[in-house]
Amino acid sequence: MKAMICDAIGEPxxxxxxxxxxxxxxxDQLRIRVHAAALNFPDILTVQGKYQHKPPLPFAPGMECAGEVIAVGPKARGGFRPGDRVMANPGVGCLAEEVCAHPDKVYAIPDNVTFEAAAGFIVTYGTVYHAFVDRGALRPGESLLVLGAAGGVGICAVELGKLMGAQVIAAASSDAKLKLCADYGADHLLNYNAEPIKETVLGLTDEQGADVVFDPVGGDATFQSLRCMNRGGRLLIVGFASGPIPEIPANRLLLRQCQAVGVAFGSYGAQYPDRIRANMAVLTDWWKHGMLKPHVSMTFPLEEAVAAMNALTTRKATGKVVV
Structure with a gap:
């Protein structure tokens, strides 16, 4: 089979x-013929040797994909059969024509959904729903600040936040990206290259601050968000797409009675697979009924996977990039 291979730790x-x-x-596994694979920042970090999961060399990157079951192991549970249309999150190996995955990380695709749309559904929507429900206890009517709001998980956070009844403040680096956030239902738009995060958020929340901050960005944006959180607020730490890992000043948490909460979809799913499957059942039901609209901004053939990764690192993409 063809695969995009990492022979040594380095760059895409x-x-x-x-x-x-x-x-x-x-x-106990399934074999899947990959029709589409979605890229995530951890795929790039894995190639660079900077991600917590370090697969043995050589390997094919790619956390998640969508395709067709072509073989079922004799001890594989879940009732999958050859020919089933599925999406999978094996963690690595998806930038290839075939991948193997445990049934705990495989889900049926609704009939009305394309492989391209399904390829990036699990990690983004699964992470956001886990963050809001299991970790952040987001409630209807609360104010939600989404950093990196036009990115893969960011646009899902805008969409799910609105669906769950929050007042969504979408923060992104350009007006063009914020236009996408508005299309996905954001109540307020914040260009953090043109407006200060703290003063803008306080102005939009009657000086109270955000109840929940969804943060896949890290760096200075995390610190600025801490300065505009409501009492009892929850800072959901999802990732560090900007590069720097911030040091959180504990005095800010103390003074505002806030929480900094880690969101690790992969490790949580490994520990509590039944809970993640229950979450995914809710999400796929919403999807099947037209309540969710995954956004794929760029698609590439397998041989151009490096260009696809560069579209992520240079911030050219919104939503998902699919190979």
């Missing part, structure tokens, strides 16, 4: 498209 430009043996399937 070091990846090579190769003809390799299909991965060996365990008795």
């Amino acid at each position: 430009e070091d990846l090579r498209l190769k003809q390799v043996e299909a991965p060996a399937m365990r008795d």
Whole structure:
């Protein structure tokens, strides 16, 4: 099979498209023919050796994909059959023509959904729903500040936040990106290259501050968000797309009686797979009934996966990038 292979820790430009043996399937796994794979920032970090999960070399990057089941291990549970249309989150290996995955990380795709739309559904929507329900206890009527609001998880946070009844403040780096956030229902738009985060958020919340901050960005944006949180607010730490990992001043949490809450979808799912499957059942039901609209801004063939990764690192993409 063809696969985009990482032979040594380095940069996305070091990846090579190769003809390799299909991965060996365990008795408790499914084999999936990959029709589309979605990229996430952890895919790039994995290639660079900076992600917490470090697969043995050589490997094909790619956390999630969508495709067709072509083989079922004799001990694989879940009732999947060859020919089933599925999306999967095996964590690695998806930038290839075939991948193997445990059924706990595989979900059926609604009939009215394309492989391209399904490829990036699990990690983004799963992360956001887990953040809002399991970690942040987001309630209807609360104010929600979404950083990086036009990115992969960011636009999902805008969409799900509105669906769950929050007043959504979408923060992004350009007016063009904020236009997308408005299309997904954001109540207020904040260009943090043109407006100060603290003063703008306080002005939009009657000087109370945001009840919940969804933060996949890190860096200075995290610190600025801490300065405009309501009493009892929750800072949901999702990632560090900007690069720097912020040091959170504990005095801000103390004075505002706030919480800084880690959101790790992958490790939570490994510990509580039944809870994640219940979350995904809610999400796929909403999706099936037209309540969710995954946004794919760019698609690339497998041989151009490096260009696809660069679209993420240079912030050219909104929503998801699919290979």
